[in-house]
Amino acid sequence: MSDRESWRPGAGIATLRRRAALLAGIRAFFAARGVLEVETPVLSRHASTEPHLTSFRAAGAGGQRFLHTSPELFMKRLLAAGSGPIYQLARVFRAGEVGRWHNPEYTLLEWYRPGLDEHALMDEVEALLRRLVPALAPAERLSYRDAFARHAGFDPMRADVAACRRAAARLQLPPLAGPAHDRDLWLDLIVSHVVGPALGRDGPCFVHDYPASQASLARLRTDAAGTVVAARFELYWQGIELANGFHELTDLQEQRRRMLAENADRQVRGLPVMPIDPHFLAALAHGLPACAGVALGVDRLLLCLEGAESLDAVMAFADGRV
């Protein structure tokens, strides 16, 4: 990009019109279903403890704040306060995430449905996609285990680090620099390089029943094969991950335990320990209604619809232009 042209938006005006139509379509879908649009703060005194997320810090006269990586905790406080079903089109911020399919600032559609489990929420995600893309092929549902069986040729629920390492070599992945003694790291490598890019080629594909070690904020349950799995799903389309959803964890003690474990993991990795949000834990103590929630990347959805090569082509000003 020459300096003379760098003032221009990455997305063409026609794309920006379709972006606006997409946002209007999302709002119409939820209005028709009686889901309340909400807005929650971008700035918080607390931040995500997830080791793989880096929050931007903002300093001002009022003291330090963090830019949110997702509106999840604020929205769960609204649910605990009795909001009923809610959605938000939020601008979220993730430091260090820059690439064809990543921008440090992007638009996340996040919504919560009291009373639904993750499979019922997958139905609603598919209904939303169909509202936005009437010609959409039927969505497929595949367990994490079956997705690996099909595209990587091994059982991710039983494989240890050595088996994952052998699978990566068999799949001809480039060698991994540095030590790698973490099973989830190998599964993440194989998902991001092999399994994910193969998914959703004929239509949207929901992957569900994640390893318990990757539960994040999902509850755990036992699947038909007797394996403890996370009630979590992801949506892939055209090889790109579009959404992540949970049958949400509502148990205070388990939630606190996971946040502390994440902070302990941060310490091991030499990352800063993040302040755990006491308001969120208090909301759980008060009682979060049983619910399912999902976050969908709006920019990536538009990228899929436009057949674009990178987010720069669907955002007015991606990171290289700001």
Added chain:
Amino acid sequence: MASYSTNEFKAGLKVMLDGDPAAIIENEFVKPGKGQAFNRVRLRNLKTGRVIERTFKSGDSIEAADVVDVTMQYLYNDGDHWHFMSPESFEQVAADTAVVGEAAKWLQPEASCEVTLWNGGPISVTPPNFVNLRITETDPGVRGDTSGGGGKPATLETGAVVRVPLFVDQDEIIRVDTRTAEYVSRVKE
């Protein structure tokens, strides 16, 4: 020792890989929804020219390579080494045949080359994109044939052999593109 974090990775960055200096050709950031992020990187080993693929965990660091490209004048070949000099600092370096490699067949004294230095020592030499060289041997020219069709081999004063049009004669000077080893034009003295 200076180092680079993966979030500083970009094309052209010079790093140490398996003990050799390497330049990043391509860097792709990949991250599954909730998990570990990776930088999938293609690099060129600057000593061998070989392309290597490697995946890094995002956030990891890698040692920087002290590699610089310097414009230097080729001076002479003493039989073992090729000698170059910086026209600015007058500093001289000597490169052996392995380092000079294919560039050797284009080098004439005073040619302005890109010399890649690693920790001050030469590891590769790139000749000028275009060089003017005298033909020392070729079949006699075919007068009047300026079509450029066909062609014949011509040996140049540096020993390089290139295909030239039929009308070009011995002792003429021609311009050659060193990147493709192709004849470009005749040069009037």
